[in-house]
Amino acid sequence: MAILSGSICLSDIPREQMKKIKCKDGVERIYVNVAVIERKEKSQFGHTHFITCSPKKEERVEGRQYIFGDLKEFVPQNTSPSPEDINNAPSVSDDDLDLPF
Template sequence: MANSNMIYGSICVSDIPKELFKKVKCQDGKERVFLNIKVCARKEVGKYGHTHFVSCEPANKDERKEGVNYICGDMKEYVPQSNTPSQEAINAAQPANDDDLPF
C-alpha cells in the first residue's frame, strides 16, 4: 500500500445498529448524534482496491452482540492525479499554428 495522508470511502448508515448512535447535548446547547468508529488498515487490499475498513464495534465487550457485523464501510487511499502533462506528452504535441492565435 502506498503512503498517503488521506483515505476516502463511504459507510452504510442503514446497517448500523441504532443503539450505537449516541445523542449528546453539546456545550452550545444543541443536541447532536454521534457514532464512535475506528478505521483499520486491511491486511490485504480488497477486491475493489479498498485498503481500510470502518468499524462501529463497541469498545466495551459487554455491549457487543454475537452475530452482528459491525463493519460498516470501506475506504481506500487517496492518490491525487496530476493534471500536468508529462514531458513526453509535451514533446509529442503538435506545435500551435500561429494563424489561430487571437493576437
C-alpha cells in the same frame, strides 16, 4: 500522508451505537464512535481499510456486524509538473513568448 476515500452505509450502523449527546451549545447531536482499520489484504475492489463502530466490549452482540464502510487510498491525478520537471525544462526566451503585453 495518505488520504482515504470511500463510502459508508448509514443504515448498517447499529442504532444502539448511536449516542445522543447534548452539546455545550445546547443542541442535541448524534455521535458514533468509529475506528478505521487497515485490511490484511486488499479487497477485490481495491479497498485497503474498513470503518467500523467501536462498541465497548460489554456492548458487543454476538453475530452483529459492526463494519459499515470500505475505504481505499485516494491518489490525486496531478497534472502539474513536478519541481524536478521544471528544473530540467529548457529556458524560454522573449521570442518564445507570445504575450499580449
